[in-house]
Amino acid sequence: MRIPIQYNVGTEIVETKALIDSDTGGRFICEEEARKLKKPWTRLEKPIKVFNVDGTRNKIGWITHSVTIDITIRDRLMRETLLISGLGPERVILGLPWLQDHNPDIDWVTGVVHFRPRRKIIVKRPMKPFIGIFDETKELDTGILDRVEDDEVLIRSFIKGEEDSDEIRINAKLSTSQVLAQAHEVKVKPLEELLPTYLSDYTDRFEKKKAERFPLSRPYNHTIDLKPDFKPWDCKIYSLSPKERIEQDKFLDENLWKGYIQPSKSPMASPFFFVAKKEAGVLRPCQDYRDLNNGTIKNRYPLPLVTDLVDKLKTAKVFTKLDLRNGYNNIRIKDGDQWKAAFKTPQGLFEPTVMFFGLTNSPATFQAFMNDILKDFINKGWCVVYMDDILIFSDEINIHRLHTRHVLERLRENDLYLKPEKCEFEVTKTLFLGMVITPGHISMDETKLAGIKDWEVPKTIKGVRSFLGFANFYRKFIGKYAELARPLHELTKKDTKFEWTEPRDIAFNVLKAKFLQRPILQMPDDEKPFIIEADASKWATGAVLKQQGSNGELHPCGYISHAFTATERNYEIYDCELLAITNALKAWEHYLLGGAHPVTVLSDHKNLTYFRTAQKLNRRQARLSLYLTQFDLQLVHVPGTKMVQSDALSRRPDLIDEEENDNEDIVMLPDKLFVNVIDTELKTMLEKALPNDEFLQMTIESLIDNGTPPIKSSLHDWRTEGNLLFYKDRIYVPNDPTLRRLIVKTIHEALPHRHPGQWNTVDQVQRDYWWPGMTKFIKSFVDGCAACQQMKVNTHPTRTPIQPIGGHKDVLPFQIISMDLITDLPKIADCDSILVVVDHAATKGVIFIPCHKKIDATDTAELLFQHVYKRFGLPDKIISDRSEIHSRSLQGNGKIIGDKANAKYRLSSSDGRRD
Structure with a gap:
C-alpha cells in the first residue's frame, strides 16, 4: 500500500x-x-x-x-x-x-x-x-x-x-x-556469464555498485605522521570554469554520499583543481598535497622487487590475474588524521576519510595491507601481489581453481572488490608488471620497446643519419657493425641519390633486431641502480632505461617514444622536458617505484632548473610534480651531444611533421555564424516543388488535426521563410529525386573538400537541408560517384581462392595420396600416433598405420612401402605439410625401390579431406 x-x-x-x-x-x-x-x-x-x-x-x-x-x-x-x-x-x-x-x-x-x-x-x-x-x-x-x-x-x-x-x-x-x-x-546475470562457472558464487566480488560502500576500519588505516617542525598552512582557492564547477559538484556529491569525504574544520588545506585526461573532455579531480608530503615522515615499507616476483612464475603453466576496484579508496585514513589532508574548494572545506592519490605514503600503506591479508598464499608460492594487481599461478588446473577460490574468499572476508573487465582467468599468457609471461618463458612487454620496434624506414638522408647516430652508440656491442651498417653509411655520402634498396632495407631491419636482443638489451634488475635518459623535441619525447651490465658498460633495458598531441606541441620547452621525464617514469614505474637505489634522470636541457626555484605552478605542472614526489630521483644535466639515444628516439622521422606550425588550422568564424544564401535557380526549383509534395501535405494535415505525423515532429519544428519551408532550421527539400540529386551533387563536388566520402557528405548536406531518408539517399549517391570509386582505396582485398587438387578421370586408387600424422594419442604397444594415408582422387579410402610421434624419415618410408606401395604401387603425387620429413622419407623410398621418387608438396590448408 x-x-x-x-x-x-x-x-x-x-x-x-x-x-x-x-x-x-x-x-x-x-x-x-x-x-x-x-x-x-x-x-x-x-x-x-x-x-x-x-x-x-x-x-x-x-x-x-x-x-x-x-x-x-x-x-x-x-x-x-x-x-x-x-x-x-x-x-x-x-x-x-x-x-x-x-x-x-x-x-x-x-x-x-x-x-x-x-x-x-x-x-x-x-x-x-x-x-x-x-x-x-x-x-x-x-x-x-x-x-x-x-x-x-x-x-x-x-x-x-x-x-x-x-x-x-x-x-x-x-x-x-x-x-x-x-x-x-x-x-546482474551477464556478469555471471563473464566469469568461469566455478566462480559463480563469487559474483558479488565483481559488482561495481557494491564496491561503492564505505570501507571497513582495519589495523592498516592510513596514518599521516607529521614532522616535529611541521607548521599548518592555508592555500588559495583555484577559480574553476563552468564545466569544472559542474564536475566539482558531481565529485563532492558522489564522495559525500559514499562517505569518502566529509565537511572539515581543519586549520590547514591543500588546493583542489582539475586536469584534463587524455580522453577528450574528461577532467580528473586533484588535490595538491606537495606541502603536506614535504612535512610527512616517510614510510619506508618496501614495494616488491619485480625480478623476485617474476622469478616465481618461470615454471607455472596457468595464470589468473585479478585487479582490485577502487585502489587506495579501500583504505580508511586513521581517525584523527583526516584533517591533515583537508582540501579547499569554492563549495567549502572538506577532508578525505579514505586514502586518495597523492598522499606520499599511500603506496607503502596499500602494499603492506595487501601483503598481510594474502601473506599465507604468498608464502606458499602460488600467489604474488603488486599494489592492486594479484597474480595466481599453478601447474595444474584443478589446483589452480582451488587457489583462485581461496583468494576470492579472502577478498570477500576483507570486503574487497574486483574489476571483471581487467581480470583474466585460466590463461596461458598474461602481461604482468611489464613482462609477458607464458609457461617456461618470460619476455619484456613490446610496448616498452616500441621506441625501436616501431621505427619506420627512413625516407630522407636526415632520417638515415638520425638512425645511424642512435646505432653508433651501441656499435661496440654489435659484431661486424661496420659491415652491417655499410649500405646505410653509403647513402649519407655526398652526391649520392637517395634510393632505398633491398640491401639497405636488410641492414636497417637487422640493426633494429640487434637493439632488441642480447647482448645490447638486458632484462631489468631491481638490485642495480637505474638510469633514465629522457629528451624532448618539438614533435615527441623519447627515453631509454639503462643499467650497468656485468661487463661494466651501460646497457638499455627498454626504449619508448611518444608523439606529442596538438595541445602538447604548444607547451613551453621546460614543460616538454618535464613531460618526457614523466612519460618515462610511467612506462617503467614497476621497476622504479620504491627501489633500493635513487633513480638517476639525465636531461640535456638546463630549462628544468626552472623548477628548482619557487614557482607558481599551473595545474598541469602541479599534477606532474605531485606524481614525481613518489620517486627517489636525482636529476643530472648532461650536454646534448651525449644524449644520442633519447634524442634520436624523440626525432624519429615518422613522428616529425615538417610544418613548423603543426596544429590544425582553426576556423575562427565557422559557416554556422553566417546567413544561409542559396543559389537563386535552386531556390526557385524548391519553391515550385513544395506545393506538390505529398509528404509535406500529410505532415501539415496531421499536425493541424492533432494526429500522428509521418515523423516525430510538432508544429514548433516547422517554420516558413519567404516561400521556403524549414524543418528544425534546415531547408526542407520536397520529394523530387532530380532536385535532391542536384543538391547532393553540388555539395559533394564543391571546393575545397571535393568528394569527401559518404559520411562527410552526409554531414555537409545535413547542415542546411533535410528530407526523410536523406542519409540513405546520400550514401547511395556517393556509392555511384565515378570519381570516388576511382580514388577509393580497397582496404579489404579479395583473397585468392583456394584451388582444388584434381586428378585425371582414369586415375587409379592411391595414385594421388595425401598423408599426415595424428599425434599424442593414448599409448598402445609403443605406438602413440597414427600415420594417415588418404586416397585423394579415386576412392577417398583411408589407411591408418600405427607409429610413434618421433618417427624419422627412414621409418616413414618403410611404413609407406609396406602398407601402401606393395598393394597399390608407387603414387604419381603425394600431398603433405610435413615437407622436410617426408622429403627425406621419399629419398629413403627411392633407395628401397632403387628409383628416385618425385613428389609435389602443398600446404596442409589446401587439403581439407586429410584434415
Whole structure:
C-alpha cells in the first residue's frame, strides 16, 4: 500500500509516495531522493550487512548512511531517520518499525488508514489516480524488470534480534521484496556469464555498485605522521570554469554520499583543481598535497622487487590475474588524521576519510595491507601481489581453481572488490608488471620497446643519419657493425641519390633486431641502480632505461617514444622536458617505484632548473610534480651531444611533421555564424516543388488535426521563410529525386573538400537541408560517384581462392595420396600416433598405420612401402605439410625401390579431406 507524504527541500514542499510494507525491517529512502533533500548524511557506526534467512549472504550488500527528515502525512508531522539505499522504482519505504511506532489502524477492505487521535487518511483503490494504491500481484509480475536499474540494491527485509543489530535478514516467503530482488538478480546475470562457472558464487566480488560502500576500519588505516617542525598552512582557492564547477559538484556529491569525504574544520588545506585526461573532455579531480608530503615522515615499507616476483612464475603453466576496484579508496585514513589532508574548494572545506592519490605514503600503506591479508598464499608460492594487481599461478588446473577460490574468499572476508573487465582467468599468457609471461618463458612487454620496434624506414638522408647516430652508440656491442651498417653509411655520402634498396632495407631491419636482443638489451634488475635518459623535441619525447651490465658498460633495458598531441606541441620547452621525464617514469614505474637505489634522470636541457626555484605552478605542472614526489630521483644535466639515444628516439622521422606550425588550422568564424544564401535557380526549383509534395501535405494535415505525423515532429519544428519551408532550421527539400540529386551533387563536388566520402557528405548536406531518408539517399549517391570509386582505396582485398587438387578421370586408387600424422594419442604397444594415408582422387579410402610421434624419415618410408606401395604401387603425387620429413622419407623410398621418387608438396590448408 502506498500513501502520499510531504517534506521540505529548502523553501519548497515536495510530494511523493511512500510504500507501507510490513515485510520491511526499517525505514528507507532511495539514493536519488536523499540527494534532493540537501541535508547532511550520517555515516552508520557499523555498515549493515544483509543476509538471507538461511544465513547465506544476500546480494543486497551493505547500508552505510542515513538521513533524518521531517515528514508530513496530511496534518501529522513526524521526524524519521531513513536508511539510504537503492530501492528500484520506490522513493520511500516505511517498514515494520514505522508501523510499530505509529500503530495506525488500517482497514484492508475499505483502504482507510486511521491515526489516533488525528483524522483519517483515505488510501484510494488502485484504479483511482490520487493519494495511494494497493500493491497487486499482477503489477509485480509484469514490467518489473524495466523499472529496476543496474546495480540497484532492493531492500525488503525484517531485522532479527535487537533494533541496533548490524545484520538484516530476508523473509523466506515470496513477497514484494523477493520479486524485486529476483528482478535485480536477472539484471546482474551477464556478469555471471563473464566469469568461469566455478566462480559463480563469487559474483558479488565483481559488482561495481557494491564496491561503492564505505570501507571497513582495519589495523592498516592510513596514518599521516607529521614532522616535529611541521607548521599548518592555508592555500588559495583555484577559480574553476563552468564545466569544472559542474564536475566539482558531481565529485563532492558522489564522495559525500559514499562517505569518502566529509565537511572539515581543519586549520590547514591543500588546493583542489582539475586536469584534463587524455580522453577528450574528461577532467580528473586533484588535490595538491606537495606541502603536506614535504612535512610527512616517510614510510619506508618496501614495494616488491619485480625480478623476485617474476622469478616465481618461470615454471607455472596457468595464470589468473585479478585487479582490485577502487585502489587506495579501500583504505580508511586513521581517525584523527583526516584533517591533515583537508582540501579547499569554492563549495567549502572538506577532508578525505579514505586514502586518495597523492598522499606520499599511500603506496607503502596499500602494499603492506595487501601483503598481510594474502601473506599465507604468498608464502606458499602460488600467489604474488603488486599494489592492486594479484597474480595466481599453478601447474595444474584443478589446483589452480582451488587457489583462485581461496583468494576470492579472502577478498570477500576483507570486503574487497574486483574489476571483471581487467581480470583474466585460466590463461596461458598474461602481461604482468611489464613482462609477458607464458609457461617456461618470460619476455619484456613490446610496448616498452616500441621506441625501436616501431621505427619506420627512413625516407630522407636526415632520417638515415638520425638512425645511424642512435646505432653508433651501441656499435661496440654489435659484431661486424661496420659491415652491417655499410649500405646505410653509403647513402649519407655526398652526391649520392637517395634510393632505398633491398640491401639497405636488410641492414636497417637487422640493426633494429640487434637493439632488441642480447647482448645490447638486458632484462631489468631491481638490485642495480637505474638510469633514465629522457629528451624532448618539438614533435615527441623519447627515453631509454639503462643499467650497468656485468661487463661494466651501460646497457638499455627498454626504449619508448611518444608523439606529442596538438595541445602538447604548444607547451613551453621546460614543460616538454618535464613531460618526457614523466612519460618515462610511467612506462617503467614497476621497476622504479620504491627501489633500493635513487633513480638517476639525465636531461640535456638546463630549462628544468626552472623548477628548482619557487614557482607558481599551473595545474598541469602541479599534477606532474605531485606524481614525481613518489620517486627517489636525482636529476643530472648532461650536454646534448651525449644524449644520442633519447634524442634520436624523440626525432624519429615518422613522428616529425615538417610544418613548423603543426596544429590544425582553426576556423575562427565557422559557416554556422553566417546567413544561409542559396543559389537563386535552386531556390526557385524548391519553391515550385513544395506545393506538390505529398509528404509535406500529410505532415501539415496531421499536425493541424492533432494526429500522428509521418515523423516525430510538432508544429514548433516547422517554420516558413519567404516561400521556403524549414524543418528544425534546415531547408526542407520536397520529394523530387532530380532536385535532391542536384543538391547532393553540388555539395559533394564543391571546393575545397571535393568528394569527401559518404559520411562527410552526409554531414555537409545535413547542415542546411533535410528530407526523410536523406542519409540513405546520400550514401547511395556517393556509392555511384565515378570519381570516388576511382580514388577509393580497397582496404579489404579479395583473397585468392583456394584451388582444388584434381586428378585425371582414369586415375587409379592411391595414385594421388595425401598423408599426415595424428599425434599424442593414448599409448598402445609403443605406438602413440597414427600415420594417415588418404586416397585423394579415386576412392577417398583411408589407411591408418600405427607409429610413434618421433618417427624419422627412414621409418616413414618403410611404413609407406609396406602398407601402401606393395598393394597399390608407387603414387604419381603425394600431398603433405610435413615437407622436410617426408622429403627425406621419399629419398629413403627411392633407395628401397632403387628409383628416385618425385613428389609435389602443398600446404596442409589446401587439403581439407586429410584434415
